[in-house]
Amino acid sequence: MMNMSLSPPNPPCLQELPERWPAEWERVAEAIQSLRESAGEAADTLPKSSEQEARLRRLLFASLYARQQLTQHPEYLGLLLAGLAASPPGKETSEEEFLADLRRYRQQRMLQILWHDLSGPEALDGTLSALSRLAEETLQWALDYGARRMAQRHGVARDELGQPVPFAVIGMGKLGGVELNLSSDIDLLFLYGATGESDGPLPLDNATYFQRLGQWLIRALAENRPEGFIFRVDMRLRPFGDAGPLCVTGDALEQYYHRHGRSWERYALLKARAVAGDLAFGSAVLARLQPFLYRRYLDFTALAGLRRVKALMDAEQGRASQDIKKGFGGIREIEFIVQSLQLIHGGRLPQLRQRNTLQALEQIAAAGLLQEDAITTLRQNYRFWRRVEHALQMIDDRQTQTLPSDPLGWMRLSCALGGETPAILQERIASGRAAVHALYLAILPAQPEGDEEDIANLVWLAARHALDDAAPEAWQQLLAADPESTAWQELRRFARSRRVLQLSQRGQARLDALLPAVLRRLTQSGAPAILLHRQLGLLDALLGQPQYLALLAENPHWLGRLEELLASPWLAQELTRFPTLLEDVLCQRSSAARDWPQLFSTSEDQGRDLEERMDLLRRFKNTETLLLASDFWAERKEIDSLLTDLSELASFCLQRALPWAVEAMLQQHGPLPGYPELPFAIIAYGKLGGMEMGLASDLDLVFLYDLPPDQESSGRIPLTAGAWFARLGQKLIHILSVLTRAGNLYEIDLRLRPSGQSGPLVSSLSAFSKYQRESAWTWEHQALTRARFIAGDPKLGQRFVALREEILSQRRDPITLAAEIGAMRQRIAREKPIPCNAFHLKLSPGGLVDIEFLVQFAILSLSADNSALLHYPGTRSALQAIATLGLWEEGAVSSLLTAWRALREAENRCWLRLEPPLLERGHAQFAALQDLAGQVRQWTLRLGLGPTEE
Numbered sequence: 001m002m003n004m005s006l007s008p009p010n011p012p013c014l015q016e017l018p019e020r021w022p023a024e025w026e027r028v029a030e031a032i033q034s035l036r037e038s039a040g041e042a043a044d045t046l047p048k049s050s051e052q053e054a055r056l057r058r059l060l061f062a063s064l065y066a067r068q069q070l071t072q073h074p075e076y077l078g079l080l081l082a083g084l085a086a087s088p089p090g091k092e093t094s095e096e097e098f099l100a101d102l103r104r105y106r107q108q109r110m111l112q113i114l115w116h117d118l119s120g121p122e123a124l125d126g127t128l129s130a131l132s133r134l135a136e137e138t139l140q141w142a143l144d145y146g147a148r149r150m151a152q153r154h155g156v157a158r159d160e161l162g163q164p165v166p167f168a169v170i171g172m173g174k175l176g177g178v179e180l181n182l183s184s185d186i187d188l189l190f191l192y193g194a195t196g197e198s199d200g201p202l203p204l205d206n207a208t209y210f211q212r213l214g215q216w217l218i219r220a221l222a223e224n225r226p227e228g229f230i231f232r233v234d235m236r237l238r239p240f241g242d243a244g245p246l247c248v249t250g251d252a253l254e255q256y257y258h259r260h261g262r263s264w265e266r267y268a269l270l271k272a273r274a275v276a277g278d279l280a281f282g283s284a285v286l287a288r289l290q291p292f293l294y295r296r297y298l299d300f301t302a303l304a305g306l307r308r309v310k311a312l313m314d315a316e317q318g319r320a321s322q323d324i325k326k327g328f329g330g331i332r333e334i335e336f337i338v339q340s341l342q343l344i345h346g347g348r349l350p351q352l353r354q355r356n357t358l359q360a361l362e363q364i365a366a367a368g369l370l371q372e373d374a375i376t377t378l379r380q381n382y383r384f385w386r387r388v389e390h391a392l393q394m395i396d397d398r399q400t401q402t403l404p405s406d407p408l409g410w411m412r413l414s415c416a417l418g419g420e421t422p423a424i425l426q427e428r429i430a431s432g433r434a435a436v437h438a439l440y441l442a443i444l445p446a447q448p449e450g451d452e453e454d455i456a457n458l459v460w461l462a463a464r465h466a467l468d469d470a471a472p473e474a475w476q477q478l479l480a481a482d483p484e485s486t487a488w489q490e491l492r493r494f495a496r497s498r499r500v501l502q503l504s505q506r507g508q509a510r511l512d513a514l515l516p517a518v519l520r521r522l523t524q525s526g527a528p529a530i531l532l533h534r535q536l537g538l539l540d541a542l543l544g545q546p547q548y549l550a551l552l553a554e555n556p557h558w559l560g561r562l563e564e565l566l567a568s569p570w571l572a573q574e575l576t577r578f579p580t581l582l583e584d585v586l587c588q589r590s591s592a593a594r595d596w597p598q599l600f601s602t603s604e605d606q607g608r609d610l611e612e613r614m615d616l617l618r619r620f621k622n623t624e625t626l627l628l629a630s631d632f633w634a635e636r637k638e639i640d641s642l643l644t645d646l647s648e649l650a651s652f653c654l655q656r657a658l659p660w661a662v663e664a665m666l667q668q669h670g671p672l673p674g675y676p677e678l679p680f681a682i683i684a685y686g687k688l689g690g691m692e693m694g695l696a697s698d699l700d701l702v703f704l705y706d707l708p709p710d711q712e713s714s715g716r717i718p719l720t721a722g723a724w725f726a727r728l729g730q731k732l733i734h735i736l737s738v739l740t741r742a743g744n745l746y747e748i749d750l751r752l753r754p755s756g757q758s759g760p761l762v763s764s765l766s767a768f769s770k771y772q773r774e775s776a777w778t779w780e781h782q783a784l785t786r787a788r789f790i791a792g793d794p795k796l797g798q799r800f801v802a803l804r805e806e807i808l809s810q811r812r813d814p815i816t817l818a819a820e821i822g823a824m825r826q827r828i829a830r831e832k833p834i835p836c837n838a839f840h841l842k843l844s845p846g847g848l849v850d851i852e853f854l855v856q857f858a859i860l861s862l863s864a865d866n867s868a869l870l871h872y873p874g875t876r877s878a879l880q881a882i883a884t885l886g887l888w889e890e891g892a893v894s895s896l897l898t899a900w901r902a903l904r905e906a907e908n909r910c911w912l913r914l915e916p917p918l919l920e921r922g923h924a925q926f927a928a929l930q931d932l933a934g935q936v937r938q939w940t941l942r943l944g945l946g947p948t949e950e
Contacts, residue, residue, distance in 0.1 A: 017061065021408055028060045031067050038074035052081060055118050062416035065397035066114055069107055076108055080115040089141060091148075098145055099220060102138055103227035109134050113182070114394050117387075120418060124383055127390060131180035138230050139169055139186075139276040142220035146213050155200020157192070157209045165193040165206055167213065167247075168274050168282030172237050176271035177355040181386065183393040183400070185232040186221075189272070190214040190247040191285055210247040232399070237268050243498035250285035257292045260505065267339055269293050271355040294346040294353065324388050325401035329433030331389065333440040334382045340444060341369055357382065374439055381432045388429065391416035403429070456519040460512070463488075463495035487529040494536045499543045507546050510553040511539075517556050521563060531563065534572040538562075541579040548582050558586045565626075568633050569914040570695070574626055578742060584623040585630065596624065596652045610660055614735055617656060618742035624649050629695055633912050639905040640876065646693040653745060654682055654699075654736075655791045661732040665724065670714040672707060672721055679706040680725060680762075681792035682732075683800060685752045689786040690874035694904065696911045698747035699736070702787070703729045703762040706796050722764070729762040752783050765799060772807050778820040781807060782856040786873045804870070811864040821857050822945045825849070834918070839930055841907045841917040846933025848907070850940045851875060851900050857945055858882055875900060892939055899932035 018025045060067045070077055079086060086108035089101030113134070117127045147167075157165040172187035174180045192210040197203050204212070221230040238244050239256040248256070257265065269289060274282025321327030338360050346352045349367055354360035358379065365375040391413050392400050404410045410422035417425065494500065495515075503511065518535050522528040542548045552558060565585065566572040575582060600620050608616070628645050631637040637645075662678060672678070686700035687693045709722035719727065736745045753759050754771040763771075772784070784804055789797030828849060834840045842848045855878045863869045866885055872878040876897065883893040906925055910917050919926050 017411065021411070024061070024408065028057060028067075031060050031071055032056070034071055035074050035077055055115070058118055058415050059114060062118075062391065062412050063114055063394040065394060066111055069111055073107070076111050079108055080111060083112075086112065088137075091145065095145075095149075099223070099225060100227050102141065102220065102230060103225060106134065106138060106230045107228060110182075110397070117182075117390055117394070118416065118418075121383070121387065124387055124390075127182075128179045128386070131182065131184070132175055132178040135171070135175050135180060135186050135231055136275045138221060139217065142217055142230075143167075143169065143213075143276050146216035146220065149216075150198075150209065150213055151200065153200060154202050154204050154209060155198040157196065157198045157204075157206045159194040159196040159206075165196060166278035166281035167192045167210055168278045168285070169217070169276035170282055170286065171271075171273050171275035172268055173271055175275060176273040177357060178273075179356055179358075179386075181393060182390045183398055185234040185399065187234045187237050187268075189235075189238050189253070190217075191250050191253060191282060192247055193281060194249060194251075207245065207247070211245065214246045237265075240498055240501035241496050243496060243501050250281070250288070253285060254288050257289055260501070260503075260508070261292055262508065266293055266343060270339055270342060273355055290353075294343070322403040322405065323401050324385050324392070324403055324429070327433070329381075329435070329437035329440070331382065331385045331401070333436055334378050334385070337378065337440060337443050338364065345369060370443065374443070377435050377439060381436050384428075384432060387417060388413070456516040459491075459519055460495070460515045463492045464512070464515075487532050490533060490536060494540060497540070499540065503543065504546070507543075507549060510546070510549045514539075514549065514553045514556075517559060521559055525563070531566060534566040534569070534576075535562075537576045538566065538572065538579065538582075541576045542582070545579055548579060551583055551586070555586075561586055564634055565630050568629070568912040570912045571626065571630060571633065573914070574622065578619070578622055581619065581623050581626055585626050596649065600652075600656065610664060610735075611740070613660060614738070614745075615740045615742050617653060618740055618745050621649065621653055621745055622742060625695070629912060632908065639901055639908065642908065643687075643692045643694060643904065646695065646697070647688055647691040650688050650693055650699060650746065651684070651790050654684075657735045657745070658682065658732060658791050661728055661735055664731055665728050669717050669719050669724060669727065672711055672713050672724060677793055677795070679793050679796050680704070680728060681796040681800060682790050683787055684790040685783055685787045686749075687786075688790070689788050690877075692874050692876065692904070694908050694911065696908075698749050700749045700752050700783075702750070702753045702768075703732075704765050704768055704796060704800060705762055706765040706793075706799070709764060722760075722762075725762045726760065752780070765796065765803075769803050772803065776807075778817065778860075779824050781860060782821065782824075782853070784808060785856045785859045785878075786875075788873050805867070808859060808870055809863045809867060812860055814861045817857065817861050818943055818945055821853055825853055825940075825945055837921040839919045839926060839933065841903050841910070841919070841929070844933060846899070846930075846935070846937040846940070848900070848903050850933075850936050850945070851896055851903070853945050854896065854936075854939055854943065855879060855882075857943060858887065862887055895932075895935040896939065899936050902929060902932055 017028075060070070078084065086105050087101075088105055089098050093101065109130075113127055113130045116130070117123050157167075159165050168191045170176070170189035170191060172189065174184050175186045175188075180186070190210065190213075192206060194206070196206045198206070198209050218233045218235070222233040223229060235246065236242060238246070239248055239253060239260070257269075269286075270293065272286055272289075274280075274286065321330075323330060325331040335357055338357055341364050342352045342354070342360055345367070349363075351363045352360060352367065354363055361375060361379055361382070364370055365372065370378075388403075389401055392402070392404075394416060395409075395412060404413055407422065410426065414420050414422050414425050420428070500508075500511065518532075518539075522532055525531045539549075542552075552562070565575060575585070600617070625646070628637065628642055628649070632639070632642045658680075662680075681704045683689075683702040683704060684700065685702060687697045688699050688701075703725070705721065705725040707721040707725075709720060711721040712718050713721075713724050733748050733750075737748050738744065750761065751757055753761070754763050754768055754775075760767075772780075776784075784807060787804060789800050828843065829845075832843050834844050838844075840847060852875050855875050859869050859878060862882075866887065868885060869878060869881055872881045879893055879897050879900070882888050883890055906919075906929060907917055919929065
């Protein structure tokens with residue numbers, strides 16, 4: 001019978017337990033009592049010796065996981081004491097039962113492995129191999145079960161010749177090296193033989209077939225069910241990581257490593273081994289990867305990748321780290337020493353090509369690559385660190401390598417390791433880590449002089465290689481930002497996206513050179529997260545254009561210019577939409593004195609078809625607009641100059657597009673006989689008419705012709721003149737507004753034509769003249785003040801100008817005119833109300849509409865006696881003419897011009913910030929603009945034009 005005495009058992013590490021931690025000691029005693037009561041008289045389920053009893057006490061104290069499992073399943077104790085085999089899951093059970101049995105098997109085996117691990121230092125090799133065998137067994141059983149289910153529903157996967165296609169599971173990392181720890185993830189690759197299709201009643205292509213099989217495997221092992229889980233599964237080492245397919249063919253794997261493989265992936269492949277499925281097939285595929293893994297020469301380039309990865313760990317951990325794996329002198333430093341020597345010399349010395357760390361260390365010793373005392377230090381400490389790792393993980397069956405931070409934790413660790421007191425254990429660990437780290441520094445060459453890894457490199461490498469546990473400290477140092485921030489997550493998603501992972505090696509090298517430079521500059525930004533978001537958006541758009549990555553990587557001095565552009569959300573958006581504009585924008589430092597006809601004629605090939613010309617014109621317009629906007633954004637261009645240049649650019653585009661539309665009409669419908677100069681004119685209204693286009697302006701246009709409407713064309717599809725010009729207008733609108741790869745050219749507004757949307761698209765000059773003389777409303781004459789001929793037949797244009805001057809110079813009663821304009825202003829205010837405590841740059845009292853209405857009132861009321869006003873269709877130019885002619889008080893005109901410039905400046909900057917033109921109280925410009933608007937308001941009220949206050 002079990003001796004239930006509470007006398008302190010050996011080993012000595014437990015002697016302090018009853019006195020120092022009586023509650024914990026009592027819990028152990030209660031667990032043993034519960035086991036005794038459950039066992040009853042069954043002798044084979046009770047300890048048979050004092051050594052077994054002492055080990056049981058150690059197990060229940062050191063492992064809370066074991067205590068819980070044995071308390072819930074006391075029948076498992078007999079398996080430990082008698083060394084009986086656990087029961088494997090049944091093959092023909094339901095899925096639910098199979099998964100439950102598989103987990104029960106895992107729990108029983110884990111208890112047996114823990115029990116064995118407590119027998120002493122010599123148990124380590126058995127523990128490592130037993131854990132690895134457990135992973136292999138459960139993988140194979142789950143694979144067999146899943147394969148049977150797939151075959152029943154979808155048949156057998158076959159290649160194009162009808163042969164069955166093999167499937168293999170490749171174990172990476174510690175599973176591949178047969179050195180799993182007690183709570184390891186298992187790093188896997190899934191391989192299949194070839195493309196094809198399954199032969200069952202519901203056939204699947206092989207990619208889908210094996211993806212479903214792989215998904216089943218992951219779920220079978222990793223899903224946390226009432227009985228627990230088997231192993232956490234990590235698939236991030238597959239080609240292209242999370243962005244890649246779950247299963248790949250052997251050929252695709254080989255192609256990936258030879259075309260896209262990075263230095264850190266060589267380290268991952270060192271331990272790769274077929275662990276389940278068709279082992280011969282998996283091994284054959286891995287054999288084909290040996291040229292990628294091992295070089296024929298002494299490969300010291302392998303050190304660069306190792307130094308970068310280790311620098312990441314150092315940045316995170318710090319010299320005082322309590323992590324026995326990633327901290328200084330820990331497991332990873334030993335692995336780095338071994339793996340670097342394998343990669344450097346493994347091409348010449350095949351005996352170094354060992355997957356297991358300790359076996360590789362022995363071969364390094366045999367090859368004389370390290371001194372015997374160094375080998376001894378590395379071997380002894382590696383074995384001890386692995387035992388410490390297991391002791392930490394057996395506490396809660398949790399993946400951890402962090403040394404305890406409290407006395408009870410150290411006591412559990414001491415007990416699991418066999419009896420050293422916590423103080424002696426801490427001293428042993430500290431001295432061992434110091435010795436290993438000294439060897440690490442001595443064995444691995446330091447970073448070359450002048451080539452130090454900076455923190456930006458470390459952050460990018462952490463994101464690039466999915467080293468999440470290495471990122472927080474480096475990220476914090478770089479940007480003083482929360483390592484859990486969305487900015488870090490966005491950088492990681494970008495770095496591991498399919499488009500990045502599928503870059504060529506040259507493209508990856510360019511990105512690796514570029515991103516640290518981008519990250520370094522973020523430290524100088526006032527809003528690094530926002531700028532990073534825009535940088536990544538643009539770079540993502542550039543991934544399909546490798547020449548632009550090269551442009552930035554090879555010209556890092558342009559990053560400052562790029563940041564200047566990306567500070568504007570609109571500029572960032574446009575560059576991301578049209579990344580091909582990047583070179584044009586970066587190479588052209590200024591938009592000043594741009595000869596647009598010359599620039600466009602050098603890019604336009606007259607042999608191109610209409611669609612290509614449309615695309616060229618859009619790219620040209622987009623580039624020039626970006627140049628103008630960027631100069632304005634950087635305060636290198638005044639608002640007056642911006643508006644004029646944008647208007648001239650739009651005029652140029654219209655003048656270019658019109659002949660294309662005419663050419664298309666002539667080809668399809670023939671010319672109009674007797675009219676070699678086509679009598680068609682484009683009339684610009686609104687901001688284009690006034691030469692005051694903003695970045696957000698559309699084109700207000702009216703189309704005129706001057707022919708008898710029944711005149712007929714002579715083409716194969718003849719049309720009357722009215723229909724011919726209507727089609728011409730439609731064709732022109734299509735050229736201007738249809739979406740191509742480069743977007744649309746301009747938004748077109750035709751509502752200012754006679755009778756608005758209900759009127760004909762194109763008007764004859766006679767009909768237009770009659771409408772303006774007899775039917776037009778006052779607001780239509782207001783619109784006419786900003787109208788000008790812009791493209792087409794100059795003679796027809798001159799006739800329009802004469803008509804415009806005739807209409808505008810009519811003598812009007814100022815009081816009646818003011819009332820009509822005031823009523824229109826009141827209607828706008830009623831239909832588009834502005835919220836309280838807000839100021840709309842255009843619509844609020846004293847805003848742009850009021851200034852424009854004041855100027856239009858002046859032209860309509862004063863032009864009869866001051867014809868010079870008819871030559872200034874723009875608001876600014878008309879105000880300047882009013883001042884020159886002395887028609888209004890000089891101070892009032894000056895105030896109006898100041899307000900107009902400030903409002904137009906704010907309007908266009910709002911657009912570049914993607915903000916609405918509605919300023920809330922508290923906005924930086926709210927008070928100043930309100931003051932200016934108040935001065936405008938005084939004049940509108942004085943002339944009776946403004947809306948009344950509610």
